Amino acid sequence: MLLDVADLEVRYGRTHAVRGVSLSVAPGEVVTVLGANGAGKSSLLKALAGAVRPAAGRIWLAGQDITALAAPDRVRQGLVLVPEGRQILVSLSVRENLLMGAYCRRDAEVGRDIDAIYDRFPNLAARRDMPASVLSGGEQQMLAISRALLARPKLMMLDEPSLGLSPLLVSRLFGLIGELNREGLAILLVEQNTRMALRAASRGYVMELGRVVLDGPAEKLANNDALAAAYLGGH
Amino acid sequence: MSASVSSRHPLLTSIGVALAGIAAVALLAVLPGGSTLAQQVVSGLMLGGIYVAVAVAFTLTIGVLNFLNFTIPTLFMLTGMVAWGLSRWGLPFGLSPGLHWAPALLGGVAVAILASLIVERFTFRYLKTRHGDATEHAIPLVSSLGFLLIFEHLVLIFLGSEAQSFPVRFRLDLHLGPLVVGLPQLASLLLSLGVVFWLSWLLQSTRTGRALRSIAESPDTATLLGVEVARIVPIVFLLSGLLCGVAGALFVVNYSDVSPFMGEHVGTKAIAGMVLGGLGSIWGAIAGGLLVGLLETLGIHFFGGDAAQVAVWGVLLAVLILRPQGLFGASRIGKGKL
Ligand SMILES: Nc1ncnc2c1ncn2[C@@H]1O[C@H](COP(=O)(O)OP(=O)(O)OP(=O)(O)O)[C@@H](O)[C@H]1O
Ligand SMILES: [Mg+2]
Numbered sequence: 001m002l003l004d005v006a007d008l009e010v011r012y013g014r015t016h017a018v019r020g021v022s023l024s025v026a027p028g029e030v031v032t033v034l035g036a037n038g039a040g041k042s043s044l045l046k047a048l049a050g051a052v053r054p055a056a057g058r059i060w061l062a063g064q065d066i067t068a069l070a071a072p073d074r075v076r077q078g079l080v081l082v083p084e085g086r087q088i089l090v091s092l093s094v095r096e097n098l099l100m101g102a103y104c105r106r107d108a109e110v111g112r113d114i115d116a117i118y119d120r121f122p123n124l125a126a127r128r129d130m131p132a133s134v135l136s137g138g139e140q141q142m143l144a145i146s147r148a149l150l151a152r153p154k155l156m157m158l159d160e161p162s163l164g165l166s167p168l169l170v171s172r173l174f175g176l177i178g179e180l181n182r183e184g185l186a187i188l189l190v191e192q193n194t195r196m197a198l199r200a201a202s203r204g205y206v207m208e209l210g211r212v213v214l215d216g217p218a219e220k221l222a223n224n225d226a227l228a229a230a231y232l233g234g235h
Numbered sequence: 236m237s238a239s240v241s242s243r244h245p246l247l248t249s250i251g252v253a254l255a256g257i258a259a260v261a262l263l264a265v266l267p268g269g270s271t272l273a274q275q276v277v278s279g280l281m282l283g284g285i286y287v288a289v290a291v292a293f294t295l296t297i298g299v300l301n302f303l304n305f306t307i308p309t310l311f312m313l314t315g316m317v318a319w320g321l322s323r324w325g326l327p328f329g330l331s332p333g334l335h336w337a338p339a340l341l342g343g344v345a346v347a348i349l350a351s352l353i354v355e356r357f358t359f360r361y362l363k364t365r366h367g368d369a370t371e372h373a374i375p376l377v378s379s380l381g382f383l384l385i386f387e388h389l390v391l392i393f394l395g396s397e398a399q400s401f402p403v404r405f406r407l408d409l410h411l412g413p414l415v416v417g418l419p420q421l422a423s424l425l426l427s428l429g430v431v432f433w434l435s436w437l438l439q440s441t442r443t444g445r446a447l448r449s450i451a452e453s454p455d456t457a458t459l460l461g462v463e464v465a466r467i468v469p470i471v472f473l474l475s476g477l478l479c480g481v482a483g484a485l486f487v488v489n490y491s492d493v494s495p496f497m498g499e500h501v502g503t504k505a506i507a508g509m510v511l512g513g514l515g516s517i518w519g520a521i522a523g524g525l526l527v528g529l530l531e532t533l534g535i536h537f538f539g540g541d542a543a544q545v546a547v548w549g550v551l552l553a554v555l556i557l558r559p560q561g562l563f564g565a566s567r568i569g570k571g572k573l
Contacts, residue, residue, distance in 0.1 A: 034310065049459060075461035089449050096445055103446065104461035127349040 001060075002027045002186050003048075003079075003155055008057030010043045010210075017043035018054075019210035025155060025188055030181050032189045032197040032218070034227075041190040042084050044207070045157050048188075049081035050074045062154065077106045078154030082161060090133035094124055094143060097132050100149030103133040108152070117146045127146035138169040145176065156180070157188045162196065174200050198222040258282065258391070274415065275536045276529065281420040281489060283528020284427035289505035290512075290520035291431050292475035298515050299451045299471050303387035305379040306354050308502025309386045310347040310476055314483025315493035316334050318343030319401055320394050336401070341488060344480030351476030354382050355469050390495045398494035400486050423485040428521070430481050434474060435517050443470065513561030522563050 003025040010018035017040045025031045035041050047054045050071030059067045060077050069077065077085060089097050102110045118125035121142050127134060141161055148156055158177070162170045165209045174196050179201075181187055186229060189198035193220060198204055206214040206227060221227055260273045285303040289311055296304040322338040358378035407418040446467050450458040454464050482501070487493060502528050512523025527547055534543030554562060 051455065051459060070463070071458045072463045074462040075459070081459055083459060084455070087453065087459070089452050089456060091452045092445065092448060098446075099442075100445055100449055100457075100462075103442070147460070230350050 001025065002029075002062055003188065004058075004060040005048065006058045008044065008047055008059070009054055009055040010040070010047050011055045012052075017210055018047065020057075021205075021210075021212055023205055023212065023215070027154075027187055028181070028184055028186055029203070030177065030187045030189060030201045032191055032201035032204040033207060034191060034194050034197060034204060034221075037192075038209075039207040040210040041207055042159055043210075045081055045083075045159050045188070045190060048077065048157060051081070051083075072104070075151055078152070079225070080148045080151045080153040080155075081157045082144045082148045082159065084159040084163070086140045088140045088143055088147075090136070092128050094132050094135070095128045096203060097143055097147050098115065098124075098150055101150030102149060110218075113150055113152075117149070121146065124148070137164050138166070138172075141169075141173065142165060142176075153185070155186045155188060155191075159190045160192060161189075162191065162193045163202045170196065181220070194227075195222070272536075275532050277416055277420060279529035279532030280525055281417075281424045281528070282532055283508075283525035284424040285482045285485055285489075285501065285524075286505045286508045286528050287431055287521050287524030288427045288478045288485075289501055290509040290524040291434065291517055292399055292478040292482075292515055293505060293509050293540065294515060294520045295434070295471055295475050295478075299447050299466065299519075300359065302359070302375050302379075304354070304475065305376070306351070306382045307479055308498030308505075308572040309383045309474060310351055310479035310485045310498075311492075311501055312484070312495060312498035313350055313390065314340075314343035314345075314347045314480045315487050315497055316390050316394050316399075316495060317346045318484065318487055319493045322401070323399075326530055331339060341534050343487075343524060344477070344484055346482035347483060348473055348476035350386060351472040352469060354379060355472035359384070359468055359472070371431075372502070387495060394495065398492060401491040417489070419488045425488055427481060427485060430478060431517065434478070438517070442465070447471065504528075504547070507547060511551050511554055511561060513563040516563065519561055519563045520526075523561065526562075 003023075004021050005021060008018055008021045009016070011204075019040075021040075021044055023031070023033075033041050033044065034084065044128060044173045046052045046138065047061060048055075050066075050069060054067070057067070058065060059076070061077055064077070064186075066074055066077060066079070089100065092100065095114070098114050099110070103115070118128065121139075123139050124135075124146065127139070132140070132143060145158070145161070161177075162173055165173060170193065177187060177189065177200050187199055188203060198221055202217045204215065204218050204221045205212050214221065214224065216224075256276070260276050289307060292310075293304065296302050296307075318336075318339045321342050322336055350543055358375040409416045409418050409421065420476050436444075438447060446457065446462045447470070449460065449462060450464055450467060460462055486497070486501070505524060508523035508525075508527040509520045510523070511519075511526060512521065513519030530547050532541050534546035538546065
């Protein structure tokens, strides 16, 4: 497995946000984590990225125990998070945001990789020297993902990337996720857009109040009546 | 619009102001009786250059760390007093009395940098454990006040409370037509502005500079991108120590007088310059520092010492009432401060 998580716990004072979650992601796989607001999805990803310290549990990346590593070292090991709300650095230009994505890299191919991003997203290319604050929500999401890609990750974690995007942009976003996956990138995807997420993923986990209450192949989850009643109704 | 002013490249704007200043000085110099005034303008700019370096030290810690570092004026004072102490004791050894002032000044600068790093170690590292706590901002602030008093009293204990005169005077005048310019003055202005422009280049165009600006905007996001915040933060203190040290050394070269309380005067003027120019922007600190130096020197020339203080602070208050964001600031507190 590329990522293995065993019995992870996250606490904020008295709030017990993640309660004994175990999950795994295979190389080249898209795995989704679903759940209602406050289920603990973001806390899980933050603990995996090293942004919050887990109260208990172990994390392995490509067989190596990374539980004790600080967030910057996990980036160097190939585990990157595109956080909830994108967290673009608005005081930096588009190009500088991309350069910050490659902050940990010392190789000479950064420039070429940035050019490849510009080819993929002409909107970013056209605004490369503008402050990132001028970007639209969709462009900011593209920048956030591009910035994460520049770290050359083994596993990319996305926290609700479709939040606030128009239906057209949501389908373009999922198109991009599929494309990146076909290029070999493993993705751990937290989503509220259950239908789209289960279509993109091969497996899924459903969280409730900090616990995994359901997991399995994506098609099975998509046809699960309890899940449909809880999350898919009304769509 | 203020936004367009602030986004223009500071180097270009500064070169424009410098050219205008040179033109004004040249014009004054050829007018009958104008050359003493031109002389005052040159001295004012030199004094302003010292304020600029200290103001930029303040701006840097406020911009990157949201932290008003009270030890900055003390670092300035440490440079002067330590340099004086070293040369009085004949340190560094083995140099004839006329020669050891330069290494002594360098020693003073090194002590300022070292002291700044000590302050980082014992004030700012607390942030790591107290992040998000109500004490997050109070602890560095209070600890830096503590360090101010510790450094000041260490100097009082070991070097005494008297104002001292640096043993060597640095005098070399350059005659440019009717204008007499002190070479140390000119070198000081160029050196302090040079250090500040180097810093501005570092922030704008290097990997470390981008990391610093990312931390200024969001330490959490910077961490997720791989920036080791705890390793970068000491750079801020190293740079502010360097700026204060350079300013202190230049002060000694130009005025020869040092005292354990010399930091207070320069510190308040630097803060005035920083606020006048626009809090949080390096370009604002440059313009504001030069302006305060000019106001002070011209104020003394025309109205005498006490009235000069009234002039500086009066202009500051007037500007703050009319333009609370400062002359050149866009008042972007929190984001994009540098
Ligand atoms: N920094 C924090 N301090 C205290 N409590 C927190 C913190 N972050 C999250 N929580 C709490 O932990 C629980 C899980 O939050 P989390 O953000 O992980 O949920 P989520 O599944 O991502 O929700 P959403 O879908 O709304 O993003 C919530 O009860 C939340 O209030
Ligand atoms: Mg969330």
